[in-house]
Amino acid sequence: MMEPNFLSTLTGSFAMPAAENPTVAMVEAAYRHHGLDWRYINCEVAPQFLGDAVRGAKAMGWAGFNCSTPHKVAVIEHLDGLGPSAEIIGAVNTIVRRGDAFIGENTDGKGFVQAMRELVDPRGKSVMIFGAGGAARAVSVELALAGASHITVVNRSRDTGQTLVDLLNGKTPTSAELRLWNGTVAVPRDTDMLINATSIGLYPNVDQRLDLDLDSLHPGMVVADGIHNPPRTHLIRSAEARGCRVLDGLGMLVNQGVIGIKYWTGIDVDASVMRRALESIFHA
Numbered sequence: 716m717m718e719p720n721f722l723s724t725l726t727g728s729f730a731m732p733a734a735e736n737p738t739v740a741m742v743e744a745a746y747r748h749h750g751l752d753w754r755y756i757n758c759e760v761a762p763q764f765l766g767d768a769v770r771g772a773k774a775m776g777w778a779g780f781n782c783s784t785p786h787k788v789a790v791i792e793h794l795d796g797l798g799p800s801a802e803i804i805g806a807v808n809t810i811v812r813r814g815d816a817f818i819g820e821n822t823d824g825k826g827f828v829q830a831m832r833e834l835v836d837p838r839g840k841s842v843m844i845f846g847a848g849g850a851a852r853a854v855s856v857e858l859a860l861a862g863a864s865h866i867t868v869v870n871r872s873r874d875t876g877q878t879l880v881d882l883l884n885g886k887t888p889t890s891a892e893l894r895l896w897n898g899t900v901a902v903p904r905d906t907d908m909l910i911n912a913t914s915i916g917l918y919p920n921v922d923q924r925l926d927l928d929l930d931s932l933h934p935g936m937v938v939a940d941g942i943h944n945p946p947r948t949h950l951i952r953s954a955e956a957r958g959c960r961v962l963d964g965l966g967m968l969v970n971q972g973v974i975g976i977k978y979w980t981g982i983d984v985d986a987s988v989m990r991r992a993l994e995s996i997f998h999a
């Protein structure tokens with residue numbers, strides 16, 4: 716007879732708000748599918764309690780956890796170290812226990828690149844990315860580290876946009892430039908990859924559209940949207956109608972989850988199980 720073991724391994728997420736975050740559904744689907752006695756607990760943590768929550772997770776032996784809005788930068792001061800790309804990006808979304816230490820990693824951009832590689836290798840490609848916030852930082856740094864040759868950052872606020880461009884030029888091998896977003900943007904013909912990393916189109920503002928000349932898209936481009944709710948955004952539908960290959964926000968979300976679970980458990984989980992769990996939630 717097997718020795719009974721009632722002690723599950725704990726992981727989870729700290730965010731505020733937390734109720735709308737679907738990550739728990741996809742991660743627990745993977746744990747079940749692979750027969751892991753692991754749990755993922757969605758926690759609503761107010762900013763003033765973040766340090767207590769991190770110390771609590773450490774005291775309870777958690778294997779790690781995700782951080783989402785508004786904790787991705789603030790959590791760093793409570794950690795014992797950072798992985799190399801999290802160090803460059805300056806934000807963390809996945810914390811991993813290594814020995815007694817909690818180390819911060821950033822899987823947002825890694826998940827995006829992993830999903831993108833199923834369509835095209837970023838090496839040598841020319842990228843146009845809309846947005847310069849946390850998601851855009853993570854995605855553009857990882858694309859640069861994956862060999863993208865040129866990145867044009869399109870952003871409405873000059874300061875945030877310039878900060879990202881300076882980061883890419885100073886700390887990665889790519890060349891980057893800022894295009895201020897103060898009117899309709901036409902995508903240059905030699906662009907290989909177009910990415911929406913703004914919050915435009917996120918539920919409930921599903922009718923909000925990028926100020927972008929859709930007729931400048933052409934079939935040689937890959938068009939990606941970081942928005943996962945709804946997965947089929949106006950941008951994704953418009954790009955498909957013009958013959959572009961597309962990558963929706965579920966691809967990024969699923970792959971960052973796959974990488975996070977690999978960090979925690981050492982196991983390569985089945986991404987399709989996680990994608991199906993999300994598709995059933997978003998009726999995709």
Ligand code: NDP
Nearest residue numbers: 846847848849850851871872875913914917941964967968
């Ligand atoms: P931030 O708040 O850090 O950045 C938002 C960005 O969007 C800024 O560059 C902002 O420009 C721009 N923006 C917002 N509204 C407008 C507008 N009306 N017109 C022009 N620009 C606008 O958010 P994050 O980067 O953390 O997240 C962005 C999106 O990425 C979220 O919707 C999130 O759902 C998605 N995301 C998806 C993930 C996935 O796994 N699929 C993972 C992480 C994020 P400005 O600087 O001028 O304010």
